[in-house]
Amino acid sequence: MRLDSTFYTESDVVMMAKSLLGKKLVTHINGECTAGIIVETEAYRGHDDKGCHANRHGLTPRTATIFGPCGHVYMYICYGMHPMLNIVVGDSGQADAVLVRAIEPVYNIDIMQRRRSMEKLSKSLTNGPGKLAVSLGLSKSQNARCLFDEDSDIWIENAESVEINDIYAGPRVGMSIFVAECSNWAWRFYIKGNPWVSKPSHIEYPW
DNA sequence: CACGGGATCGTCT
DNA sequence: GACGATCCCGTGT
Numbered sequence: 702m703r704l705d706s707t708f709y710t711e712s713d714v715v716m717m718a719k720s721l722l723g724k725k726l727v728t729h730i731n732g733e734c735t736a737g738i739i740v741e742t743e744a745y746r747g748h749d750d751k752g753c754h755a756n757r758h759g760l761t762p763r764t765a766t767i768f769g770p771c772g773h774v775y776m777y778i779c780y781g782m783h784p785m786l787n788i789v790v791g792d793s794g795q796a797d798a799v800l801v802r803a804i805e806p807v808y809n810i811d812i813m814q815r816r817r818s819m820e821k822l823s824k825s826l827t828n829g830p831g832k833l834a835v836s837l838g839l840s841k842s843q844n845a846r847c848l849f850d851e852d853s854d855i856w857i858e859n860a861e862s863v864e865i866n867d868i869y870a871g872p873r874v875g876m877s878i879f880v881a882e883c884s885n886w887a888w889r890f891y892i893k894g895n896p897w898v899s900k901p902s903h904i905e906y907p908w
Numbered sequence: 909c910a911c912g913g914g915a916t917c918g919t920c921t
Numbered sequence: 922g923a924c925g926a927t928c929c930c931g932t933g934t
Contacts, residue, residue, distance in 0.1 A: 752926070761919080777918085778919090779926065779927055782917075783926095783927050802926085830926070831928065
């Protein structure tokens with residue numbers, strides 16, 4: 702059962718980044734269904750966060766999706782080749798989004814491996830934002846897709862319940878600590894001890 | 909396992 | 922024309 706529009710009415714992007722942990726992310730692309738449990742996320746907030754595309758560039762053709770309605774997907778290409786999956790948070794005009802940084806593969810894992818050209822199963826299948834997007838068959842063509850439309854090719858389902866004590870928080874990845882003070886914000890969240898998390902953080906904040 | 913460099917191109921200046 | 926919310930592979934330990 703895909704989560705309906707009410708799940709996406711949470712307007713606090715940091716709360717949403719934590720709520721998404723333990724949820725099942727499902728795609729149905731080219732007739733192939735694959736899924737993984739979200740184990741790592743990052744929050745990006747438009748109005749005061751220099752790490753957020755919407756803040757750095759304002760409203761442009763690319764960032765328009767972030768300024769659009771909640772529950773839609775913001776896909777963009779990083780470093781010219783890596784697709785990134787984000788979930789838009791907040792009503793139109795509120796330019797916030799959650800980056801999905803890692804999933805634990807759970808359904809049709811062999812198909813996910815094929816998409817990544819991986820013969821043997823290892824954590825490298827989905828322990829990074831570009832990797833998980835490719836494993837799920839996602840590309841920029843899913844940009845602005847609605848997660849709660851019944852005929853959408855990507856959606857989210859309830860799966861595991863994650864206690865607040867099982868969540869770690871730390872600084873986001875890829876933010877230069879010398880450029881902006883928001884690089885210190887502990888807006889990267891992951892399930893404590895999960896082996897599919899993208900990279901260990903040396904500065905971790907248990908609750 | 910840690911580190912470093914190269915790949916590669918859409919997007920914005 | 923420069924710059925990434927990254928990944929992969931090579932090298933060295």
